[in-house]
Amino acid sequence: MSNGGPMDVVRTITPSFVRRSFALKFFIALLCIGLLVGAVGAVGTQQITGEFEQQVRDEHATTAKQEADSLAAWNEQNQLFAETMARAQPVRAGNVSEIQSAFDAELRARELDGDDQPNLHYVDTGTGVVTASTKSNYRGEDVAILNETVRAAIEEGATTAVTDAYTDTPTLGSPQPRIAYVTPAENDDDAVVVYTVPLDTRTGELSGTGSSVGMVVDGSDRVLFHQKNNDLLLTPYGEDNDAPAAARESGPASPGSIRAGPARGALNGSASMAGEEYVVGYAQVLNTDWVVLIHTNTAVAYGTVRSVADRGLIATALGVAAIGAIGAVLGRNTASSLNRLTRKTERMQEGDLDVEIHSERVDTVGRLYAGFGAMRDSLRERLDEVERERKRAEVARDEVVETNAYLQSKAAEYSEVMEQAAAGDLTQRMETDGQHDAMDAVGEDFNEMIEELEKTTGQLKSFAGKVEESGTVVGTSAASVRDAAEQVAESIQMISDDAHMQREELRQATEAVDAAVAALDDGDVATARDRLGAVAGTLNDVADATESTMAESENVAGAAEEQAAELNEVSARADELVRYVGPLYDVLDRFETESEHQFVFTGGPSIAQDDD
Known part of the structure; x- marks a missing residue:
């Protein structure tokens, strides 16, 4: 809008029915021009009359x-x-x-x-x-x-x-x-x-x-x-x-x-x-x-000037009449053309784009007709293009709906697989069908992850079984040699220092097993695996040390009596290890795997037992 200009004042005081009618506005403008011309003629004639009279x-x-x-x-x-x-x-x-x-x-x-x-x-x-x-x-x-x-x-x-x-x-x-x-x-x-x-x-x-x-x-x-x-x-x-x-x-x-x-x-x-x-x-x-x-x-x-004044007034009246006649003809033709154009544009507004818009006039009104005709043609082309785009949009929408349905179905399938895996069934795998790259990538990544987790869990289960078996063997061996140890207590006096060191290592292994059990209870399988690996290393070291001790005991029979007491303690520790490994194995056993993965380690009582 304009800011307080003269035209705003004119629009404010002009009735709306006048503003809506071009013919009426043209007539009023023509009337104002006629009055202005008449006033100018009258004033001019009066001025001439006054000058002549003077x-x-x-x-x-x-x-x-x-x-x-x-x-x-x-x-x-x-x-x-x-x-x-x-x-x-x-x-x-x-x-x-x-x-x-x-x-x-x-x-x-x-x-x-x-x-x-x-x-x-x-x-x-x-x-x-x-x-x-x-x-x-x-x-x-x-x-x-x-x-x-x-x-x-x-x-x-x-x-x-x-x-x-x-x-x-x-x-x-x-x-x-x-x-x-x-x-x-x-x-x-x-x-x-x-x-x-x-x-x-x-x-x-x-x-x-x-x-x-x-x-x-x-x-x-x-x-x-x-x-x-x-x-x-x-x-x-x-x-x-x-x-x-x-x-x-x-x-x-x-x-x-x-x-x-x-x-x-x-x-x-x-x-x-x-x-x-x-x-x-x-x-x-x-x-x-x-x-x-x-x-x-x-x-x-004043006869002459009166005659001139009369002729001037007559000329002014004729001029006003001519303006009125010419304006009426022009205004009527222009108003008729504009009214026809208005009716045609109303039909266009109602959706009839086949309306004929043509005029033989070459003036501004003719160019206006041509402009509206061009606008109609352009609008028709745009509407056709919009219709084509609408159809393409509908096809795309159907594709999107179909894709969404596929994604929802696939997501539900993947969710079920993940729920079963979370429940402990590590044999579950996500099936890929090649219809959606992103979903296939998710399935493949999940399968790789769950496969690695399954392998790790299997190794832990195998390791826990071996630990339990080794603990049992250790207990049995300790009972078998208890009597012999009592007889050779004096012989193992010399290795008491080594046994003390082995006891400390076993204590550390026990603490590591406790930590692994706690990690499994918390669901941290990776941490448990690492710590049990450390326990396995410790137990291997203990097994090596035990073989060395047994060799020493054969040569140092006099120390057997003292070693018997230490073996009793070792036996107690082995029983305690078995008690700890039992719950670990129970936790790992909750996970279902397709095959038992062997966890290989060297040394220890189990190997000695197998060799026997």
Whole structure:
């Protein structure tokens, strides 16, 4: 198992029925891919939309900035014109008729004439009379004929002043919104030059972005200039947005734009803007509190990006649908192939190795089919091999069973033979039949051992008989010579020392016989055999010594009396030897042997007896 990886978490939270179904897992994976692609497409489209919308707002801000710069130039030009006229030669000379001629000529040169055109006025502030004017009905009139906004500027300034917008009442026609530029005349007279400009001279000159609506508001947020509708001049802007305030706060150098709406003020005068949301770009006009505002309906402003976004969403939807369709086809085919393969493997699992596993596909699923087919063939071969091995194992098992039965039977037979041998029947032998080398080797080794043991036991039995016989002969001989010994006691005095030595040797032989008897009682036949051999040697020595003594006794008759006493003791010892050898012979007689094995030794009374 894995140790706490992300896949372990997924396996833990995934239901088992989902984990068991490839088609369901593939569908879920396909759904996740579709959702991921859709999310990426939607996010990408949204990002593109946001970038395009920002671009549209930047364009509005740029347009507002350009219009603000143009309007600032226009305003500065008007101021410069007013100041230029205030410095003109006729004005410096103070000649009213020449001033009038100069004013008329200037306006004609600019092709500006009529009540709805700009006007120049020369006002003598000392007398309060308009002494010269491009408007004929103003000449010679009191300064009160001018708008009070203009009069206020005349009273205030010693420098050029730009008035707020005001409504002038022309001789003919409707009231006309204007602004005025008031600058002191450069002469000794107490006079000013007033240049009044109709606001509608800029109407139609405001640029926009196609179907946009441009306007300029003053410091009181009144419409100062309008791109299309003069009826809105000097009416409240009335839109619920912070564009004018934002423009004045950021200053002329920092134009901006916002999205606002719906339109409910001055924009309602435009059919394309009434009640609609809009994008407004703003910029403050340099050296004024005027703000240029460029408005565009969002449907128009974002029309292209909305179209692109819609196409992007449609493309994303089509992509998701294509992924779903392709995935469904691939998934269905793959799932069907895997399900068929699963059913075939289940049949294989049930033992049907003849199931047909084949696919025309050459992809991974096809290779999987080929792999399972190869595995089936290999498994079938392995099963055949296993069956052959099973049969061989059964044959080997039967052989093992037969061998075990033979071994058990043979072991029982060998056990019976060993029990009889242990009971004393040393004639028993283990029969070998050549069927099992190990058992034959055991039988042969046992037969060799028991044969050697039988031979040793037979020799011991023969030796014990001879010892018993020799003891009897010794006793008889001792009785026969007792009387003679008494007569020749004096003769054997000379060999008393030798008899003493023989007595010691007989004592040692007696102790050896005792030890041999004890060893036989303990079942140690080998030790008994060795010790009895030693006894036999001792007895031979004793026999030699006895013959020598008898020869000596014939020559030393005078010692017979003393030797008689020694012979009595020897006779007693011989009787005791016979008593010891008797039980030894009884023990050895328990062992049954096929033949008596002769135990040959030289010397002793028995040989002498036989010779007699």
